[in-house]
Amino acid sequence: MRLSKALRSLCASLSTVLLVVVLLMCKDCSNNQQLFTRSKVGMRASHQAQHEPHMPQKNKKEGEFRCQVRDFGCISFQRDKDIFNKSKALLAKKISTQECLLLCFKRHYKLAAILDEKCYCTNLLIPIKVDIVSCEETLPYKYSVLHLFEIGSTCTEKPKNISESTIGCFPRPTNMKEMTLKKMVSFKMTRALCIVECEKGKFTLAIVPRHGVCICTSFDKLSIDPPKQIMMQSVHPRFLETYSCRSSTEMAVWRTLVEDSCGSKRFLNQEFPLNKVGLVSHPGSGNTWVRYLLEVSTGLYTGSWYIDEDLFSKGFFGEGESAMEATTLTVKFHPYFQRKDVDFFTLFPRYILLLRNPYESFVAEFNRWNSGDDHTGVAPVQDFLSQKWFRYVEYSRKIWIGNYTNLVERNNSKLIVLFDDLQLDPITEVRKMLKFIGVQPPDLENRLACLKRNLAGNFKRKKKVSLDPFDDNLKKDINKIIQLLRRRMKRMKLCRLPDWERPLSN
Ligand SMILES: *[C@@H]1O[C@H](CO)[C@@H](O)[C@H](O)[C@H]1NC(C)=O
Numbered sequence: 001m002r003l004s005k006a007l008r009s010l011c012a013s014l015s016t017v018l019l020v021v022v023l024l025m026c027k028d029c030s031n032n033q034q035l036f037t038r039s040k041v042g043m044r045a046s047h048q049a050q051h052e053p054h055m056p057q058k059n060k061k062e063g064e065f066r067c068q069v070r071d072f073g074c075i076s077f078q079r080d081k082d083i084f085n086k087s088k089a090l091l092a093k094k095i096s097t098q099e100c101l102l103l104c105f106k107r108h109y110k111l112a113a114i115l116d117e118k119c120y121c122t123n124l125l126i127p128i129k130v131d132i133v134s135c136e137e138t139l140p141y142k143y144s145v146l147h148l149f150e151i152g153s154t155c156t157e158k159p160k161n162i163s164e165s166t167i168g169c170f171p172r173p174t175n176m177k178e179m180t181l182k183k184m185v186s187f188k189m190t191r192a193l194c195i196v197e198c199e200k201g202k203f204t205l206a207i208v209p210r211h212g213v214c215i216c217t218s219f220d221k222l223s224i225d226p227p228k229q230i231m232m233q234s235v236h237p238r239f240l241e242t243y244s245c246r247s248s249t250e251m252a253v254w255r256t257l258v259e260d261s262c263g264s265k266r267f268l269n270q271e272f273p274l275n276k277v278g279l280v281s282h283p284g285s286g287n288t289w290v291r292y293l294l295e296v297s298t299g300l301y302t303g304s305w306y307i308d309e310d311l312f313s314k315g316f317f318g319e320g321e322s323a324m325e326a327t328t329l330t331v332k333f334h335p336y337f338q339r340k341d342v343d344f345f346t347l348f349p350r351y352i353l354l355l356r357n358p359y360e361s362f363v364a365e366f367n368r369w370n371s372g373d374d375h376t377g378v379a380p381v382q383d384f385l386s387q388k389w390f391r392y393v394e395y396s397r398k399i400w401i402g403n404y405t406n407l408v409e410r411n412n413s414k415l416i417v418l419f420d421d422l423q424l425d426p427i428t429e430v431r432k433m434l435k436f437i438g439v440q441p442p443d444l445e446n447r448l449a450c451l452k453r454n455l456a457g458n459f460k461r462k463k464k465v466s467l468d469p470f471d472d473n474l475k476k477d478i479n480k481i482i483q484l485l486r487r488r489m490k491r492m493k494l495c496r497l498p499d500w501e502r503p504l505s506n
Pocket residue numbers: 085126127
């Protein structure tokens with residue numbers, strides 16, 4: 001039966017106890033598709049209420065999801081049908097139900113769905129022929145089973161540990177009203193309650209300027225640019241014990257689970273046919289950071305030739321998207337890991353070539369390999385003293401010069417981005433890259449303003465390596481490849497490489 005029919009018959013067959021609720025919901029059944037989806041959702045919720053009133057079970061490891069969720073159980077439909085109508089709202093794979101709900105909630109979606117172990121967020125499902133099935137049921141491959149949840153806006157439980165929600169102290173504005181999006185006054189008001197109330201209202205920030213008062217606001221209302229620096233300086237050393245700022249001219253600001261609207265991201269849906277643009281670099285050259293900058297500034301996912309589960313779990317959902325489909329802004333590629341049967345220059349007629357001082361990128365990549373497959377960790381010091389390090393540099397040096405020589409000397413259309421320039425002025429570099437890619441999102445300026453507040457993302461290595469792992473022999477070799485590439489780039493009339501060479505110790 002069609003979904004609408006299925007709904008009506010379900011509406012009709014539900015018990016009288018549920019009827020009142022169901023009638024309210026069923027009123028929508030014949031209306032437009034959007035309501036239709038919601039009504040379906042509503043019904044199933046009441047239907048299941050007796051068995052599992054509250055999903056999901058709390059699992060501390062998976063993080064806390066404090067908002068009301070309705071579990072609508074599972075529906076099955078033919079695998080070749082696209083219940084999302086290509087509206088790739090957001091998808092992630094192999095994450096827990098909790099994480100999926102949180103992802104969808106943060107991005108203001110009403111529905112979360114688990115399909116083939118992937119998490120989808122959407123506001124709308126299209127009416128196709130479905131059957132209501134048990135989630136445990138194993139169906140022939142011909143069918144997909146989709147487990148559907150509705151995310152309510154009621155977040156009842158308090159955050160367990162509000163220090164995890166703090167973003168620090170900000171200067172207190174003279175006129176509090178100007179930054180207030182919602183104000184609540186109650187003698188029962190606590191910080192935790194305020195965070196929850198603001199969350200319910202879909203606000204990103206919560207402030208308790210004095211006892212009993214709760215103010216919900218957003219980053220742009222704080223109107224401090226960049227606020228991060230200010231807050232870092234002014235956090236009281238004992239902030240986490242007292243939650244009070246250093247002086248009365250400051251106020252503590254808390255983050256709700258709701259993300260900035262700038263946090264929303266999606267895949268390209270062939271709406272502007274982009275030529276596939278490679279984002280090409282030696283590993284450890286800031287590729288992930290560039291992807292972060294591009295994603296925040298456009299709201300579009302960047303892709304990758306690889307499937308890096310670690311990056312995926314950190315929100316780079318373009319990981320694993322087929323590089324052949326133009327659903328992402330750029331496609332990350334390390335010529336280093338090139339398959340023999342892949343011709344790079346055919347694959348990427350146009351590319352952004354990211355260049356970083358090899359001294360830095362070798363350390364960065366070595367850290368990544370030796371700190372337990374994390375993009376921000378640091379390798380143990382003794383690893384830098386071992387043969388492993390020397391062999392690694394020797395190998396990387398050859399790849400680096402070989403690959404970059406190829407990449408700069410080819411005729412393909414390319415944009416060279418120096419890591420040094422990115423560090424100095426990321427916004428200008430982002431503008432250049434977007435121009436090269438040919439994308440100009442309508443909300444670009446607003447997004448760049450958001451980006452300015454967190455230029456680093458979560459992708460900077462936390463610690464620095466304390467020793468200089470390069471002895472004079474390594475330095476000689478590395479200085480040589482830098483000079484070589486500089487000459488080659490000069491011959492190609494490309495930009496001049498900075499003075500990356502390091503002096504020998506004697
Ligand atoms: C599916 O999407 C297309 C375009 O994206 C739209 O024209 C069409 O109406 C949608 N179909 C349904 C049933 O929502």
